[in-house]
Amino acid sequence: MRLVESLTTVLTFSVLAACNPIGFSASKRFAYDGTVSDSYDFIVIGGGQAGLTLASRLSEDSNTTVLVIEAGDSGDAVKDSINIPSSTYYNSLTKSSYDWQYVTAPQTHLSNRGVSWPRGKVLGGSSAINGMYSVRPSEIEVNAWSGMIASDDNSLASMWNWDSMFAAMDKSETFTAPSESIKDMAGVQYNANSRGSSGPVHVSYPGYTFPQIGDFNEALNAAGISSNSDSASGKNWGAFVANSYINPTNWTRSYSRSAYIDPLLPRSNLNILINSVVTRILFASGSSDNLTATGVEYSANSATHTVKANKEVILSAGTIASPQILQLSGVGPRDVLESVGITVLSELPGVGQHLQDHLSTTVVWESSVDTAGSIHASGSSTATSPDFESYVNSAIAYVNASFLFGGDSGAAAFHQQVTDALESSVSSLVPSSSSEVIEGYKAIYNITANTLFPSEVGQIELLINMMFSGSISIGVAIQHPLSQGRLYINSSSPLDPPVIDPNYFSHPADITVFRQGIKVARMIGATAPLSVSLGTETSPGSNVVTDEDIEAWLLGQVGTEYHPGSTCAMLPKSQGGVVNANLQVYGLANVRVVDASVFPFSFTAHLGAPTYGLAEQAANIIRAHYNGLGNLASSSSSSGSSDSSNGSNSSKNSSNDNGAAGLSASWVSMCFVAIFTLWFAL
Template identity: 65%
Template structure:
């Protein structure tokens, strides 16, 4: 365990040449100068960002490009230096995972009634970079149909068009630099792509592993033979069909490209940016006036440790993710009145939608034995240990729509009709009229705009990471089941109750069942069938629809994509933020992370979250710099005045930049990995 001392250390980074060190180290060797940081943290900052994860670090990097703007990031986890090799090595996410370690929040849901009373593990990254430091590195764009449906939910609200496909696609592209696969990987895996659909000058790398298997090419051929077409341009807004997804991998050294390595580590000296780690935000303080202006953020190292506060000159930006952001709002007195009062929290502002509309992709796996090489078998043998091989991660997927899953357009229409008829207010876990209205609005988008479209309802993923087996993952992309998240304690150190309400809507179970059948069908299609020797799970005794549904209740779990707990919806629909990401009723608090998506996409949420954070930075900078905000024809110069002229470039600043972190009781000469 690490002995820590709040606000105690500045890490001044002095870079040395990599030389002949491990090729999987993305960062140069660092020498750390420890000193007391009590006088290093300023009394106040223009922007205080709560959460140093994927969205938080993106925002910190972009906002601090304006050299007269001061930014503080407060991150609950550590820097990740001690486990940098695990983070950097892509395959470690499977072979040497940081889940269930101190770098994982290790949330657990409440007992799920429709899963036989099981609770489900919810890993989330508790480290600088957040879940982008521990996830599977899939880079998948949502479809234009979904994004435009999201934007349309905000109606004619000011700024709503910032979330239309054309605007959001530009923001996602801004985050990334695309690199095509090498020729061998492209040929063997039968990869198709359109480079024009990606960004070319962003911090995050969008590329492919440096190693693959012929089984991936067989998978893609089998998809076509099964009637699922290959998609040569899945990033263009039409993301259905089969393709090998991009991965967040830096192809110059075959390492993970994540929020810290992309948006923070390459920065020039930047004295206006501070990052505080190993500190839990305990509360946002508000002025005792009618405008509910956030004036300070309170934080502490431990439950019983001293509380510290830092002042807020302009805004607080919540970037704690689908769990952290609603929790911090609630412990600060913003949320459903009944929840706050039951938890012993004084109500500062009643906002019923906080923590509501929670959604998550639900998934399971069909497993087959094999005598083919897998990544796990090669890794275990030690026969291959190159950086290219260690960059291998699963990335071959297919999104299949209702018509394919149920055999025809007519059957898909029957599903849609059944889903519409299955709706009941009782499916929304709230008695609040606004929240119920929002739940129904989300439900209607699913049934009326998504279900009978080409958008995938099931994601299929081939998994080469098991020993002596190959599996096909089956993930529900648009659950009709909606849950909630709420506090039952006034302490930010106590985890909230997470109730995704899995499979509360029977349509979800029906769609997942068809996904299992589709995975089984694919296993019989040549040439993939040549690699599969027999199904080991669910197994030959799980045959009927009832068998499959009973098995699902015992086996399904998260696909690690929680969203929507601070939904961008109209206030009268239980919304938490408006189209400019401002929390309703609060003067200067925004939320900018996956919690604001009003529904889950047929996509992994990494790419969309970077896009959301980039767009949030565009909106905020336009307001304070006097520019035109995305989705608005008006100048965004209203709001607090900025001190001095702004510099939007990423040019170097010739002053010392330092990170604030927590002291570690290690010898000063200890080497950090």
């Protein structure tokens, strides 16, 4: 009998071990010792949000080998800081070794301040350390982006229109509705039909909330900003409680590693190399108009290594590192490369140009009501409960130009000022002498001024913040800056950070829009029922009254909302573009960029949702190409995971067939069958 019991225990443990890819097998995909093969079909540079998404999808084809090279660590040692949502505020990984800790160049128009730019240096990238907002851009913005590339190839551009991106964002996610108590208290509205139902990433709502969240929505309504019951469907303006990247089954962060990698069975065709910094892309000798990447050079354990690429090198290193690596590899503006002694292999003036970001700050009031911050500080049993620890800020509103400027006539007058300033802005504000970059500046400026400003699309984001003790604040963030900056290397060493110069507030319209946003935030704070919970305004405070006062205050206060983009913009090459509609770098035969750096202008959104959509669509494009399907544009509007046998798209929400979520579910079912069979056999 003891023998049977012992055998039962051993076999059960073995089956459970085999059936738990997270606990027993995840580390096998991470080459902690630096052991990798000599070559891979695809080398993905960057194991962040887009990189892990792409690697997971590409490796669904069992005859395709994929290597991800990530500069940061696995994150296992700090899993609580990553997994517990509220830790992003109370136990943040920013300013640690898991953060690149970038700082911008001193900003001329921000009192010469450098602005902190934290970015995740860990598997999952910034999706492992951010505030977890899941907010999609508007249909107007996405179609404007698609239209900007259409002059090169209209059929390819359709891969990036709203229908295509909507399907790709749906494919990435599984939506879970809030509980009735959360829904009622916070005033949550949603349309589940506009959300994905079987993708790898969880989008849901925190398991805890506060009555002031509902009060915020009511105050917005009372002030004339309507609630939005379907913000995910392409009309994202107005007030709503945004989704968060939270897994409601255990109240943990859902990010690219936990969604796209951890649930997988071990894949012999997928390797992830951590603690390895890519130093450059290697090219075969040949024409500068069609350079072929042969592999990648990287540094690990104080040694230099190389690995060959059989098909492609894919940059998914983010808005900062992707252009930096291109420049270090000899691809970029001639003046930048020659100034640091790097041989120009392919002159591409737009690399690092068109940099844009969301500037933000807060209006703060004293408050004596319970907040997440006060409960956290109490150390009570509530403070340590998983549902409370899932609480993160989520209620927002997008305010259009008409509301900001007191009506259509005020907005029209502002619009005229902006359009009249185009030529003077071009002559004085473009941080490049390249005619191509100048044309790109004009194109982005015109889309912003003539398509986005006059529309219903939000120009200011408002966010209520309940995370601190003794105060409640409303964040204010500009969404479509006319200021464009650049990013460039000033050293040939890959270990030196690049110069980040977003050129904040270089265009005076940006500070005007921001000033109006501060006024709206103050108005919402003074509107019932939210006003009942607010005491004295402590920032900017009662001494900041006039337009001039507000603008002077902003110069010393604003920081970033952590949404940089556009440094490898998808634009025609004649407009300083870096990638075409297939995400291929101009002048390079087999190098693509797949991350937020390709968005040519800032969206009224947070970067998570469009970046997951971008990576899903990129995987569709790449797999279709190598599986012989050619142009994907005709089928790009369908959702679901690609079939590994032919790369075609299946019907909406079918990603469980091949995706990470589906593998996890089917594997669990197999394990239960195996365990059941085991017990009966014994």
